[in-house]
Amino acid sequence: MKSFSLMRFSLYINMCNFDKQNDDTKLLIHLFMKKSADALGGTNFLLKLIESMKEQKPNALIHKNRFIKSDEATIEWNKTVFKDKFDVLEEIIRFHKSSEETNFNILENESAKKAKKILNMVRTLSPVEFTITPLGRSEHGGFNFKVFDKVEDNFASLNPIFVAMFFCSTEFTKKALKHLR
Numbered sequence: 001m002k003s004f005s006l007m008r009f010s011l012y013i014n015m016c017n018f019d020k021q022n023d024d025t026k027l028l029i030h031l032f033m034k035k036s037a038d039a040l041g042g043t044n045f046l047l048k049l050i051e052s053m054k055e056q057k058p059n060a061l062i063h064k065n066r067f068i069k070s071d072e073a074t075i076e077w078n079k080t081v082f083k084d085k086f087d088v089l090e091e092i093i094r095f096h097k098s099s100e101e102t103n104f105n106i107l108e109n110e111s112a113k114k115a116k117k118i119l120n121m122v123r124t125l126s127p128v129e130f131t132i133t134p135l136g137r138s139e140h141g142g143f144n145f146k147v148f149d150k151v152e153d154n155f156a157s158l159n160p161i162f163v164a165m166f167f168c169s170t171e172f173t174k175k176a177l178k179h180l181r
Contacts, residue, residue, distance in 0.1 A: 016168040018175040029160070030179035036161065039143040040134045043177050045072040049132065050170050061166050062086045069135075073142070075165075077130045088121040089147075093158070093167050105155050122148065122156045130162070 021029065037046040052070035053060040060068050060075075062083055067076040092106050107122065109115040125147045133142040149159040164172060 016163070016172055018172050018179075026176075026179050029164075029176045032161065033164070033173055033176040036132075036143060037177060039140060040073050040132065041137050041140040045070075045134060046177075047170060047173060049073045049075060050165060050173055053165065054170060059086065059090075059166065061089075071135070073132060073134050075130055075132045077128055079125075079128045081125065081128065085121045085124050088117050089125070090167075092118065093163065104157060106158060107154055107156050122151060126151055130165075 018026065018029065033046070037043045040046050040049070048070040049068070049072065053068050053075065056063050056068060061081050064080070066078070066080060067074065107115065107118060109118055128147050129144055130146070131142065131144045134140045145159055145161045145165075147159060147162050148156050150157045164176075
């Protein structure tokens with residue numbers, strides 16, 4: 001099982017628009033998504049899993065069973081994400097989707113009340129780990145990742161694969177995988 005939580009690179013929080021990325025960032029996203037797809041057995045396996053996740057309404061992250069299955073793979077996570085924490089996370093992502101700051105610190109907030117909600121969300125979601133496993137193909141080990149790429153005293157940044165899997169469109173992943181072809 002490969003862990004992509006250690007993969008470090010700066011992505012814009014607006015990463016859900018692949019075309020707006022600079023060439024270096026596009027290459028890094030491509031390599032990362034390609035590595036993820038290869039760990040599952042191929043591009044179609046990753047895309048079908050993401051499509052299965054997108055079918056879950058309002059969002060797969062708050063799916064009560066903590067488990068989504070496609071024909072080729074599964075994603076499961078170790079802790080229930082409740083709607084109140086999801087709402088805080090979604091607000092952060094929505095608010096900063098067009099931000100062009102690299103290594104965006106989600107803990108920076110001018111409102112003390114919002115800052116406390118964000119900090120509580122970070123503390124709650126930090127231990128959440130996602131495991132993606134291919135079905136019926138033991139030669140591919142799958143991979144795992146966390147919600148946050150980095151959490152330190154006064155700094156927390158979202159993991160790009162987490163954002164891509166749960167908040168970006170399938171079209172984003174397709175563009176990333178086709179880059180350089």
